[in-house]
Amino acid sequence: MADPRKKTPGDARSAPVRIKDIADDLGVSVAAVSRALRNRGEISSEKRALVLKRAAELNYRPNLVARALVTGRSGLMGLVVPDLVHSFFAELAVALSRALRRSGFNLLIASSDEDAELERQEIDRLVSRGVDALLVASTQPTSDTFHSILDPNTPCVLLDRWFAGLSANFVGVDDEKVGTIATEHLLQIGCRHVAHISGTGVSTSRGRLEGYTKTLARYGIPINDDHIVSVQQLDKAAVSGGYAAARKLLLCDPRPDGIFCCNDPMAIGAMQAIFEAGLRIPSDIALIGCGNLHYDSALHVPLSSIDQRSEALGERAAELAIRLVEAREPVRPKVILLEPSLIVRKSTERPALRLMESLERAAEKVG
Amino acid sequence: MADPRKKTPGDARSAPVRIKDIADDLGVSVAAVSRALRNRGEISSEKRALVLKRAAELNYRPNLVARALVTGRSGLMGLVVPDLVHSFFAELAVALSRALRRSGFNLLIASSDEDAELERQEIDRLVSRGVDALLVASTQPTSDTFHSILDPNTPCVLLDRWFAGLSANFVGVDDEKVGTIATEHLLQIGCRHVAHISGTGVSTSRGRLEGYTKTLARYGIPINDDHIVSVQQLDKAAVSGGYAAARKLLLCDPRPDGIFCCNDPMAIGAMQAIFEAGLRIPSDIALIGCGNLHYDSALHVPLSSIDQRSEALGERAAELAIRLVEAREPVRPKVILLEPSLIVRKSTERPALRLMESLERAAEKVG
DNA sequence: TTGAAAGCGTTACCAG
DNA sequence: CTGGTAACGCTTTCAA
Secondary structure (H helix, E strand, O other): OOOOOOOOOOOOOOOOOOHHHHHHHHOOOHHHHHHHHHOOOOOOHHHHHHHHHHHHHOOOOOOHHHHHHHHOOOOEEEEEEOOOOOHHHHHHHHHHHHHHHHOOOEEEEEEOOOOHHHHHHHHHHHHHOOOOEEEEOOOOOOHHHHHHHOOOOOOEEEEOOOOOOOOOEEEEEOHHHHHHHHHHHHHHOOOOOEEEEEOOOOHHHHHHHHHHHHHHHHOOOOOOHHHEEEOOOOOOOHHHHHHHHHHHHHOOOOOOOEEEEOOHHHHHHHHHHHHHOOOOOOOOOEEEEEOOOOOHHHEOOOOEEEEOOHHHHHHHHHHHHHHHHHOOOOOOOOEEEEOOEEEOOHHHOOHHHHHHHHHHHHHHHHO | OOOOOOOOOOOOOOOOOOHHHHHHHHOOOHHHHHHHHHOOOOOOHHHHHHHHHHHHHOOOOOOHHHHHHHHOOOOEEEEEEOOOOOHHHHHHHHHHHHHHHHOOOEEEEEEOOOOHHHHHHHHHHHHHOOOOEEEEOOOOOOHHHHHHHOOOOOOEEEEOOOOOOOOOEEEEEOHHHHHHHHHHHHHHOOOOOEEEEEOOOOHHHHHHHHHHHHHHHHOOOOOOHHHEEEOOOOOOOHHHHHHHHHHHHHOOOOOOOEEEEOOHHHHHHHHHHHHHOOOOOOOOOEEEEEOOOOOHHHEOOOOEEEEOOHHHHHHHHHHHHHHHHHOOOOOOOOEEEEOOEEEOOHHHOOHHHHHHHHHHHHHHHHO
């Protein structure tokens, strides 16, 4: 007798086994099998054992699509980032994916290419796919456009970037502090003319710029507008953007002796420009980036950076997203601000600092 | 009048709008709305326009989960890699994701952590989720274990790594050629003692090793077993593995004057070991890796590498996977081998080579 | 404890 | 061209 569920007569592929198949096979109801399989609801332990055994034999795989349709929960989370090629977002995606897996969620990743409209489409699509929550490093220009995109039924966590005035879930670092730490570090190693290569449009750039200007002010240093250069494509063309910006800075008078870059790829571009100009790092110009990417320490000159804690960020975001999904009712938006930290490498190591370090090391040994 | 579809009485969230809502609203059948929305089947253009307009007004989003259940196609592809933190796989994931998006697919990414059992579980789960195809850089030890994992109804494309004797779809580079190009390059720049830091267990390592030994043989150079060091954790701990392996190599007599590393992270580790030993690259030891990662050119010494064409690989794999999904019947397995290419950077630039290059450049100008 | 049956939102088949 | 309606595989209520 031919199996009516075979796709095509000559096809070797057999249809996947369903709950009903197990039920028929065992002469019990589908309800019982469903309960046994998930170890839920009332069921005798003998029957459960029987079902489990048969399911294993038949290599039964639950159809998660069907389950999602009836339960209204897919076990999927959606991640939207501006550019997955930018290592910070790749690292973030990895951390998120890891953390979510532990709770049985899978991650659906979409790139917006720093295009607000494309981001809208991707979010729409993820919502259509029934993701239980959305995690997005948004590229929207304003809080309004962002809000208009969201689906009221899908909880959302903002990553890395936030919007003024928008009450939303957010996980990221304190960007003003990022700017403060970096700028202060450059000042403390003796830089007199600290420049900044900035991004545009997003909260991270604004916050870091603010940390930069406030710190200079606090140190009584006048702000030189020429020493602040903005790069348009924050992530997509960061390296070339940083390169171009640094070249502009090198023409300034006075020439900067320290540059704080909005992110590490920009710093890599800047590094290249500095070398091409025949200058040395850090002796002529000290350089610090932001993101603390995995390969920073292996760069031409190992790059000092501000750690944005991509791993912790992923964990905390996953945690928060899961809590939102679990909550039956809407929950008050939560903001998680992680502390950025300074990672000193060769690109900002000046003799003075090296001296201090060796003193500290000596002190450690003594203590 | 209370909407019976509201989740909870006090809840501001309203249930998503369905086809049925539009149908009721317009006084037409769900079938008509469904057809209009997808622009399929017979339907008058006036009615279609009407439906489309109302759908837009109501901000209708198709429920892709329901659609997947009935059509048996999810529009999802599953990617399984050993370690997403390894840049090669991150770059591959990005390329794949990009290519798939153009055809309306989303990508579900899972990491196996180089654990065969975990890989099995992840594949199971992706199949459960109804992915239309699987793309996997497998960590299984043998062709048999791999085959036993697969679902007969879900087409699969092997990425980067393949299994002897398994007739399957595969997209990757020709690994023996990788080994040949790298080894030959080191010989041609004048290395007399070329060592190899190898991986274990997977086809890529075996192929590259084979290219290495065959090339030495072809040049009439006896193989020195001490000059071949294997690293266990191919991707998870590649940097530290490369570091340890290089340290071992530095103790050899004769000491290698050129090292071909199985991948770039290993080369980064090796680079560190070489510097720590007070040696210079490339003058004391030339170094070449494999993968041509984005940041290679910004490293301490810009790293020569064999390009594995992660972008093209993603593209071709996406293409192939889509074809498999589209095909109604099983299609004969296809193997796509991409040509690896040599990327020369400072880590293998020897005076002799520079001379040759300038000669070539001069020749070009003349020609 | 058990099983029958009513959905979940969509598509696809058929009869008008 | 149109509109009922039966699936898709599963969970969950409800009555036995």
